[in-house]
Amino acid sequence: MVAKLPEEEHPKEAFGWAARDQSGVLSPFKFSRRATGEKDVSFKVLYCGMCHSDLHMVKNEWGNSIYPLVPGHEIVGVVTEVGSKVAKFKVGDKVGVGCMVGSCHSCDNCTNNLENYCPEMILTYNAKYYDGTITYGGYSDTMVADEHFIVRIPDNMPLDATAPLLCAGITVYSPLKYYGLDKPGLHVGVVGLGGLGHMAVKFAKAMGAKVTVISTSPNKKQEAIERLGADSFLVSRDQDQMKVATGTMDGIIDTVSAIHPLLPLLALLKSHGKLILVGAPEKPLELPAFALLMGRKVVGGSCIGGMKETQEMIDFAAKHGIKSDVEVISMDYVNTAMERMLKADVRYRFVIDIGNTIQCSS
Numbered sequence: 001m002v003a004k005l006p007e008e009e010h011p012k013e014a015f016g017w018a019a020r021d022q023s024g025v026l027s028p029f030k031f032s033r034r035a036t037g038e039k040d041v042s043f044k045v046l047y048c049g050m051c052h053s054d055l056h057m058v059k060n061e062w063g064n065s066i067y068p069l070v071p072g073h074e075i076v077g078v079v080t081e082v083g084s085k086v087a088k089f090k091v092g093d094k095v096g097v098g099c100m101v102g103s104c105h106s107c108d109n110c111t112n113n114l115e116n117y118c119p120e121m122i123l124t125y126n127a128k129y130y131d132g133t134i135t136y137g138g139y140s141d142t143m144v145a146d147e148h149f150i151v152r153i154p155d156n157m158p159l160d161a162t163a164p165l166l167c168a169g170i171t172v173y174s175p176l177k178y179y180g181l182d183k184p185g186l187h188v189g190v191v192g193l194g195g196l197g198h199m200a201v202k203f204a205k206a207m208g209a210k211v212t213v214i215s216t217s218p219n220k221k222q223e224a225i226e227r228l229g230a231d232s233f234l235v236s237r238d239q240d241q242m243k244v245a246t247g248t249m250d251g252i253i254d255t256v257s258a259i260h261p262l263l264p265l266l267a268l269l270k271s272h273g274k275l276i277l278v279g280a281p282e283k284p285l286e287l288p289a290f291a292l293l294m295g296r297k298v299v300g301g302s303c304i305g306g307m308k309e310t311q312e313m314i315d316f317a318a319k320h321g322i323k324s325d326v327e328v329i330s331m332d333y334v335n336t337a338m339e340r341m342l343k344a345d346v347r348y349r350f351v352i353d354i355g356n357t358i359q360c361s362s
Contacts, residue, residue: 006029006030006031006032006068006136007030007031007032008032009031009032009133010032010033010034010035010133011032011034011035012032012033012034012035012042012142012144013030013032014030014031014032014033014136014140014141014142015028015029015030015031015140015141015358015359016028016029016031016070016136016137016139016140016141016358017029017070017139017140017331017334017358018031018067018068018069018070018136018139019057019058019059019065019067019068019069019071020067020068021067022059022060022065023059024055024058024059024338025335026058026071026139026334026335026338029068029070031068031070031136031140033136033142033143033144034131034133034144036081036082036083036144037083037146038083038084038085038086039083039085039086039146039147039148040082040083040086040144040145040146040147041079041081041082041083041086041089041095041144041145041146041147041150042079042080042081042082042142042143042144043077043078043079043080043095043142043143043144044077044078044080044141044142044355045075045076045077045138045140045141045142045143045354045355045358046076046077046078046159046353046354046355047075047076047077047159047160047163047328047351047352047353047354047355048072048074048075048076048137048138048139048163048351048352048354049072049074049075049163049164049166049167049168049324049326049349049350049351049352050071050072050074050334050337050338050341050349050350050351050352051073051074051164051167051168051195052194052195052257052341053073053167054071054072054073054137054338055338055341055342057069057071057125057126058071058338061282064126065126066126066134069125069126070125070136070137070138070139070140071125071126071137071138071139072124072125072137072138072139072140072352073097073098073099073100073123073124073125073137073138073166073167074096074098074138074163074164074165074166074167074168074351075096075097075098075124075137075138075143075163075166076094076095076096076153076159076162076163076166077094077095077096077143077159077354077355078092078093078094078095079091079092079093079094079095080142082147083147086147087147088147088150088152089147089150089152093152094152094153094154094155094157094159095150095151095152095153096150096151096153096162096163096166096314097124097138097143097145097149097150097151097166098124098149098151098166098167098170098304098310099116099123099124099166099167099304100115100116100121100122100123100124100149100304101122101123101124101129101135101145101146101149102120102121102122102127102129102130102146102149103115103118103120103121103122104118104119104120105148107119107120112306113306113307113308113309114306115149115306115307116303116304116305116306117303117306122135123135124137124138124145125137125138138354139331139334139352139354140354140358141354141358141359148307149307151166151307151310151311151314152311152314153314154314154315154318156318157314157317157318157323158323160326160328160351160353161323161324161325161326161351162314162317162323162324163324163326163351164195164199164324164326164349164351165199165313165314165317165322165323165324166310166314167304168195168196168199168324168349169199169203169313169314169317169322169324170304170305170309170310170313171196171199171278171302171303171304171305172196172199172200172203172253172255172278173199173203173305173309173313173316174302174304174305174309174313175253175276175278175300175302176188176200176203176204176207176253177309178302179251179274179276179300179302180251181204181207181209181250181251181253181274181276182204182207182208182209183207183208183209184207184208184209185208185209185210186208186209186210186250186251187209187210187211187212187248187249187250188200188204188209188210188211188212188249188250188251188252188253189211189212189213189214189234189249189251189252189253189265189268190204190211190212190213190214190230190252190253190255191214191215191236191252191253191254191255191256191260191265192214192215192254192255192256192279193213193215193217193220193223193224193228193348194255194344194348195324195346195348195349196255196278196279197213197253197255197348198228198324198325198348199322199324199348200253200255201213201224201228201229201230202228202229202322203316203317203322204253205229205230206316206320206322210231210232211229211230211231211232212230212231212232212233212234212245212249213225213228213230213232213233213234214234214236214252214265214268215233215234215235215236216235216236216237217235218235218238220233221233221235223347234268236264236265242264242267242268245268246267246268247267247268247269247270247271247295248268248270249268249269249270249273250269250270250273250274251269251273251274251275251276252265252268252269252273252274252275252276253276253278254275254276254277254278254279255278255279256279256281257279257280257281257282258279258281259281259282259283259285260281260285261285261286262275262285262286262287262288262291262299263286263288263291266288266291266292266297266299267291269295269297270295271295271296271297272295272296272297272298273295273297273298274297274298274299274300275297275298275299275300276299276300276301276302277299277300277301277302278301278302278303287299324348324349324351325347325348325349326348326349326350326351327346327347327349327350327351328351328352328353329350329351329352329353330352330353330356330357331352331353331354331357331358332357334352337350337352
């Protein structure tokens with residue numbers, strides 16, 4: 001049996017930009033989306049955020065990329081069609097899709113609204129869907145997903161600045177809630193001031209925490225305090241500053257994806273303090289046991305969030321006026337944006353204006 005071409009697998013024509021090989025270079029790509037099933041929501045994609053994981057995936061840096069690969073899992077747009085059994089959405093609604101489009105719905109994680117930890121979770125792109133076809137992400141003109149994995153975007157949220165919340169936002173919101181760092185008056189540290197870090201500052205402040213940004217870059221101090229609202233700033237390479245802050249923090253959200261020492265961060269924690277990793281360095285980090293024993297400290301992790309919590313996060317953001325700081329780009333700028341992202345030359349998230357520019361690029 002001859003395998004069908006991407007544009008022949010499903011009945012609905014779609015157009016996006018895809019990487020064809022490990023060079024990671026993206027170019028126009030014709031493919032197809034499935035017909036809107038009875039529980040599906042189809043929508044016109046208007047914006048899609050660019051996550052650092054998109055960069056890893058297009059270059060096959062994690063060794064599991066399936067080409068052609070259409071990245072993008074911070075996807076927002078407007079509903080164009082709903083299936084006959086869809087109860088929560090209607091044509092014209094503003095909606096989004098984040099990092100996942102499927103799960104088993106029956107395991108302990110799924111029954112506890114933790115689809116993000118389901119062993120059979122299906123990623124929004126570069127994964128095998130129930131029908132055996134490969135999922136394609138949001139660097140494309142249309143999207144279709146089961147309504148369970150669709151998020152409603154409140155009317156007061158700007159779509160471009162909301163898109164990154166579907167990955168970066170939930171990635172920091174979930175651990176703040178789960179590890180009890182969402183209580184007013186707590187002192188929360190945020191390591192790294194990038195796409196994840198700037199969202200962690202905004203959410204922690206809205207939850208009532210005192211927030212200290214911890215960074216290797218002294219030149220980010222003004223930005224952190226004056227623009228993002230952090231209460232203080234620590235240069236992690238300045239031993240005097242770090243010493244003064246010893247034992248002052250209830251918890252730390254560590255967003256850094258590069259190899260870095262954990263010992264200086266553990267020293268900043270009070271007894272029973274929690275260091276939560278949400279970045280994913282490619283090599284193991286060194287964890288000194290003695291630093292945990294003295295003070296009964298915890299090192300934990302967290303990965304995105306379930307669908308119920310993702311909707312809760314978006315609604316919280318709408319209530320508190322939280323949005324991502326974005327640089328909106330055209331579709332044909334995406335390869336340059338990837339190069340800039342590699343150099344951390346973005347404040348703080350690229351968002352592709354799919355609705356206005358993807359057609360022009362075809």
